[in-house]
Amino acid sequence: MRFEGTRDYVATDDLTVAVNAAITLERPLLVKGEPGTGKTELARQVAAALDAPMLEWAVKSTTRAQQGLYEYDAVSRLRDSQLGDARVHDISNYIRKGKLWQAFEADQRVVLLIDEIDKADIEFPNDLLQELDRMEFHVYETGETIRARHRPIVIITSNNEKELPDAFLRRCFFHYIRFPDxxxxxxxxxxxxxxxxxxxxxxxxxxxxxxxxxxxxxxxxxxxxxxxxxxxxxxxxxxxxxxxxxxxxxxxxxxxxxxxxxxxxxxxxxxxxxxxx
Incomplete structure (x- = not known):
């Protein structure tokens, strides 16, 4: 499984080396560069070249790491209990799967894009360390552990709006997309x-x-x-x-x-x- 660029995306030699190194090491690929240099498009083209499904998690300033795993909708469960809905007896009906959960349970290896990670709070990257490292997480409401069936190819983009924690950087393969000549x-x-x-x-x-x-x-x-x-x-x-x-x-x-x-x-x-x- 190697990326060599595509007909629709001009990838420089050092960029293809970085993508393939991250795949080989099974590490997230952290891609930095000026806005508009094709960081997000890179993930889409890697998915197309490797014939892999793609999941895209667009990070905002209000995004929490937990949202990438799952969210428990306690408000809906309370409302349904007041209405006498039988769904309340199964708590899994109120678990909303995040992008990481979807990537972990996919039937084949997927490309997971975590786009513009630097927009989020500084603790956001650290909150994902264990999940991206071990490729598993625990669902406390149901008591189950979700493990990746196939380790996804994780591509993380940053516009350098804020520094990322050292502990997070250690777990990534890094590449800076220089402006093209x-x-x-x-x-x-x-x-x-x-x-x-x-x-x-x-x-x-x-x-x-x-x-x-x-x-x-x-x-x-x-x-x-x-x-x-x-x-x-x-x-x-x-x-x-x-x-x-x-x-x-x-x-x-x-x-x-x-x-x-x-x-x-x-x-x-x-x-x-x-x-x-």
């Missing part, structure tokens, strides 16, 4: 916009990297944003010459610049450039 980005664009005219692509990506490297930029545009930008350029039937002859502020810049401070930065640069002519 020009040639790799061209390969990614070819997957999403096949046959794009070479001169347009080169000119657009040159401008894109100039935007990313601009000093004082608050938010650098990501891979997903340059793909959106190129889609708009193609929809407007713009050429390389249109981009070269345009203002310092890129055409259709709303796809690349996502806050007013960055837009004002490029407007000032354009004004200064005109004053120096």
């Amino acid at each position: 020009m040639e790799t980005l061209k390969r990614i664009v070819e997957v999403h916009h096949p046959g794009i005219q070479g001169a347009l692509l080169t000119t657009a990506l040159t401008q894109f990297y100039q935007v990313r490297e601009q000093q004082g930029l608050k938010k650098k545009p990501s891979t997903s944003e340059v793909l959106d930008w190129l889609k708009l350029l193609l929809a407007e039937d713009l050429t390389a010459e249109d981009l070269k002859n345009g203002p310092a502020l890129p055409k259709l810049h709303g796809a690349l610049l996502k806050n007013e401070a960055d837009v004002h930065l490029f407007e000032r640069l354009a004004f200064m450039a005109r004053g120096q002519r």
Whole structure:
């Protein structure tokens, strides 16, 4: 069971090595990188390449680790008891299975994505240590122990919004997705916009990297944003010459610049450039 990338996802050599190392070690793969660099999509493509079902647990600021295991709905049970419902005699009727439980009881090996783990409380990763390590957990309400039939391939993403505990990091195989260079980005664009005219692509990506490297930029545009930008350029039937002859502020810049401070930065640069002519 090896991941070699897919037709729809350009995986660099170091990324494929990381995925396969995590699978071999049976450790969670912790993937970090800028937002929009394909961390979440990686899990979906690993599942597709290995022909494995995928379960996705999207973490929010209010998410608790227990929700990934199960939740006991005591309120519904109390309501049903007041109504005389016979279901109250079986407590399992009020156990809601979480994503880890679903992954553990699956009939085949699944890919489990724990997406944006850094959004949750700092104790969230530590609360999952034993379950991810031993691949089992206890259900106190029913007295049963749930063990994984097949150890899932666990992929965990983080945008680095907060540091993760050392004890959690020790149990993971780590990989940082670096922002792609020009040639790799061209390969990614070819997957999403096949046959794009070479001169347009080169000119657009040159401008894109100039935007990313601009000093004082608050938010650098990501891979997903340059793909959106190129889609708009193609929809407007713009050429390389249109981009070269345009203002310092890129055409259709709303796809690349996502806050007013960055837009004002490029407007000032354009004004200064005109004053120096």
